[in-house]
Amino acid sequence: MIERTLIEEFSKIVGSGNILTSEESLKAYSYDGTTTWMHQPDVVLFPKSAEEIAMVVRIANTEKIPVTPRGGGSCLSGGPVPIQGGIVLCTTRMDNILEVDRTAMVAVVEPGVVLMNLNNRLAKEGFFFPPDPQSFLSATIGGVIAENAGGPACVKYGVTKQYVRGIDVVLPTGELITLGGKALCCGAGYDLLSLFVSSEGTLGVITKAIVKINWLPADRKTILAVYDDVAVAGENVYRVLENGVIPGKIELIDNWVINRFEDMMQVGLPRDADAVLIFEVDGPPEAVEVETKTIVEVATKHGAREVRAAKDENEAGRYWAGRRAGFAAVFGAAATVMAEDVTVPRGQIPALINKCRELSKKYDVEIVMLGHAGDGNLHPSILTDISNKEHYGRAASAMDEIFDVAVALGGVISGEHGIGLEKAKAFSKTIDPEVFELMKKVKTFMDPNNIMNPGKIWPQL
Numbered sequence: 129m130i131e132r133t134l135i136e137e138f139s140k141i142v143g144s145g146n147i148l149t150s151e152e153s154l155k156a157y158s159y160d161g162t163t164t165w166m167h168q169p170d171v172v173l174f175p176k177s178a179e180e181i182a183m184v185v186r187i188a189n190t191e192k193i194p195v196t197p198r199g200g201g202s203c204l205s206g207g208p209v210p211i212q213g214g215i216v217l218c219t220t221r222m223d224n225i226l227e228v229d230r231t232a233m234v235a236v237v238e239p240g241v242v243l244m245n246l247n248n249r250l251a252k253e254g255f256f257f258p259p260d261p262q263s264f265l266s267a268t269i270g271g272v273i274a275e276n277a278g279g280p281a282c283v284k285y286g287v288t289k290q291y292v293r294g295i296d297v298v299l300p301t302g303e304l305i306t307l308g309g310k311a312l313c314c315g316a317g318y319d320l321l322s323l324f325v326s327s328e329g330t331l332g333v334i335t336k337a338i339v340k341i342n343w344l345p346a347d348r349k350t351i352l353a354v355y356d357d358v359a360v361a362g363e364n365v366y367r368v369l370e371n372g373v374i375p376g377k378i379e380l381i382d383n384w385v386i387n388r389f390e391d392m393m394q395v396g397l398p399r400d401a402d403a404v405l406i407f408e409v410d411g412p413p414e415a416v417e418v419e420t421k422t423i424v425e426v427a428t429k430h431g432a433r434e435v436r437a438a439k440d441e442n443e444a445g446r447y448w449a450g451r452r453a454g455f456a457a458v459f460g461a462a463a464t465v466m467a468e469d470v471t472v473p474r475g476q477i478p479a480l481i482n483k484c485r486e487l488s489k490k491y492d493v494e495i496v497m498l499g500h501a502g503d504g505n506l507h508p509s510i511l512t513d514i515s516n517k518e519h520y521g522r523a524a525s526a527m528d529e530i531f532d533v534a535v536a537l538g539g540v541i542s543g544e545h546g547i548g549l550e551k552a553k554a555f556s557k558t559i560d561p562e563v564f565e566l567m568k569k570v571k572t573f574m575d576p577n578n579i580m581n582p583g584k585i586w587p588q589l
């Protein structure tokens with residue numbers, strides 16, 4: 129419990145209209161994009177400047193009060209859940225796009241800017257910010273950087289870490305520092321900026337970001353390839369790439385998810401297909417035409433039963449709207465969904481798919497797939513119910529084996545959703561013990577009182 133006098137002090141810092149303490153509002157900030165983990169904070173603060181954040185963090189550090197940074201709260205690994213109570217520091221009222229610099233090709237933004245708002249503004253000037261988590265309606269730049277978010281477009285354009293040029297951060301001890309800048313090469317010394325990308329709010333609060341932006345492509349086209357075997361669909365991902373085309377997006381949807389989509393919103397996907405791949409190619413119209421032709425040829429040659437380019441924006445829009453509804457389709461289907469994030473080198477996608485099928489039978493659990501196949505990230509998700517101990521136990525065992533398989537195939541346990549609350553044990557198995565210890569030392573050095581998002585990545589601290 130935070131003392132009343134401190135709450136009053138926080139209220140003076142952020143202003144009485146920017147603090148929540150009522151039971152119902154604390155509840156609203158007790159979970160993330162899932163409802164798997166819940167814990168109420170003692171207070172929610174909505175700072176409006178880096179200086180206010182620094183003042184709050186300095187007090188929290190002195191008083192050893194946990195601080196959980198929060199953006200849109202759309203995380204899928206428990207990141208913004210204030211698992212030890214204390215302060216939720218929500219950046220959604222720091223949502224100004226400060227500058228779009230056309231010559232440096234960067235945008236300067238506050239941490240609470242929602243991705244969709246950024247892209248709407250950039251589109252007016254012919255630009256876009258490529259990393260596109262499918263939560264772009266609510267995900268903020270701060271959260272996207274803290275999770276190193278990816279998305280469909282990352283197969284061609286790369287993930288968030290490739291787009292962060294500069295940040296301002298309030299450290300756990302309250303100092304405000306600036307890292308990087310607008311210049312393409314902000315070079316010498318240790319790359320401390322990168323330390324904060326995917327730090328999951330455990331090393332400080334990002335208060336401003338300079339992000340690289342790209343010109344919007346002149347043209348784009350969507351291609352749907354239909355398969356009778358999901359493993360063949362997985363193989364087609366790298367067949368297309370090895371034939372010289374880097375599509376803007378390659379997403380895989382398995383039979384279970386296809387049927388959920390069709391029940392929900394009649395996307396027009398074939399219900400009897402074992403899987404489909406949805407490709408998007410983008411660029412100058414001539415390149416789009418050539419790449420579309422190549423994808424159709426390669427997929428047909430390598431086992432697709434049907435390949436069709438969407439005839440117009442309407443048809444393409446339907447497929448992508450369906451893809452975006454994927455989260456709702458999967459999460460609405462079971463009391464608990466273990467939505468996982470294992471990612472393997474593309475050549476190993478069929479092996480991962482086959483192993484998931486095997487584990488589904490072995491543990492008698494539904495494992496569904498809908499993911500950024502172009503990145504080797506299939507999001508195998510297990511439908512279960514946390515209140516049914518026996519079923520949940522089988523699901524957890526299946527998931528442990530999926531983690532082991534992904535690592536054995538040269539992959540990682542978390543491609544884009546972070547470690548959060550529950551993947552620490554699996555995480556420790558995937559990196560050298562020396563590296564694990566080094567990372568832990570960085571955390572304890574920078575945050576000696578362990579106030580910054582305690583319980584995430586390092587539950588043992």
Ligand SMILES: Cc1cc2nc3c(=O)[nH]c(=O)nc-3n(C[C@H](O)[C@H](O)[C@H](O)COP(=O)(O)OP(=O)(O)OC[C@H]3O[C@@H](n4cnc5c(N)ncnc54)[C@H](O)[C@@H]3O)c2cc1C
Nearest residue numbers: 199200201202203207262263268270271274278329334455
């Ligand atoms: C429907 C749906 C689809 C999704 N699709 C994708 C996808 O395709 N790709 C993908 O990568 N993810 C996806 N996600 C996960 C999630 O949306 C992303 O991780 C997103 O980047 C989180 O942004 P946020 O603003 O909601 O952050 P939050 O959920 O609020 O926080 C996420 C983490 O960042 C930290 N944090 C937030 N703001 C700051 C800050 N200013 N400074 C320091 N730390 C901070 C928090 O402490 C927390 O640990 C999806 C989620 C949903 C619900």
